[in-house]
Amino acid sequence: GQQVMQIPQYQHVQEGEDFTTYCNSSTTLSNIQWYKQRPGGHPVFLIQLVKSGEVKKQKRLTFQFGEAKKNSSLHITATQTTDVGTYFCAGESYGGSQGNLIFGKGTKLSVKP
Amino acid sequence: KAGVTQTPRYLIKTRGQQVTLSCSPISGHRSVSWYQQTPGQGLQFLFEYFSETQRNKGNFPGRFSGRQFSNSRSEMNVSTLELGDSALYLCASSLVAGGSMTGELFFGEGSRLTVL
Numbered sequence: 001g002q003q004v005m006q007i008p009q010y011q012h013v014q015e016g017e018d019f020t021t022y023c024n025s026s027t028t029l030s031n032i033q034w035y036k037q038r039p040g041g042h043p044v045f046l047i048q049l050v051k052s053g054e055v056k057k058q059k060r061l062t063f064q065f066g067e068a069k070k071n072s073s074l075h076i077t078a079t080q081t082t083d084v085g086t087y088f089c090a091g092e093s094y095g096g097s098q099g100n101l102i103f104g105k106g107t108k109l110s111v112k113p
Numbered sequence: 114k115a116g117v118t119q120t121p122r123y124l125i126k127t128r129g130q131q132v133t134l135s136c137s138p139i140s141g142h143r144s145v146s147w148y149q150q151t152p153g154q155g156l157q158f159l160f161e162y163f164s165e166t167q168r169n170k171g172n173f174p175g176r177f178s179g180r181q182f183s184n185s186r187s188e189m190n191v192s193t194l195e196l197g198d199s200a201l202y203l204c205a206s207s208l209v210a211g212g213s214m215t216g217e218l219f220f221g222e223g224s225r226l227t228v229l
Binding site (some may be wrong): 001030031033035043044045048051065084088090092102103104105106112 | 146156218221
């Protein structure tokens, strides 16, 4: 079945350093979504990428969707303590799998002030 | 606009018992998904309902079941509880995005189940 792998599992950075998490799918995706979960909270939607090679920016966050629509990345520039949390990617395949968003295991980011 | 509401928030059960969790989606959302979250396995997809029909099911045993009512509210049931079922169960509702893709998932706060 469809699998979504996410690396790294953990990332510890000094405040001001950059951070990147990578997501790879075993199948071609119709779209990929990114979520952030703060400690003790629930996942909150960040963005959805649909087009091959798409790049979207939200302030210090840059999201990319690979040309083959099988991988994606999230890059945070100059991390802040408010960026602490676990970042998940979630992929949806083609072919009748609508509603079946498969999540990666997440990258837990800690930021040292 | 009210968010996704899950009840109960916390519950403790013993092995062999069964449990029913409830989820009220955002008004107008017809898709409801359920996920099991554990520290080791992350967010694992249980099933998704749309207009009272189960469209997709994850790789969980038959002890895990669900349903959706005509008002889009959903319930999931776990029978014959095992210790390994201890987890945070998250419900999420969504609209259908363009091209039949799933739109943004709006998660509830979750129901934290402890099985003793």
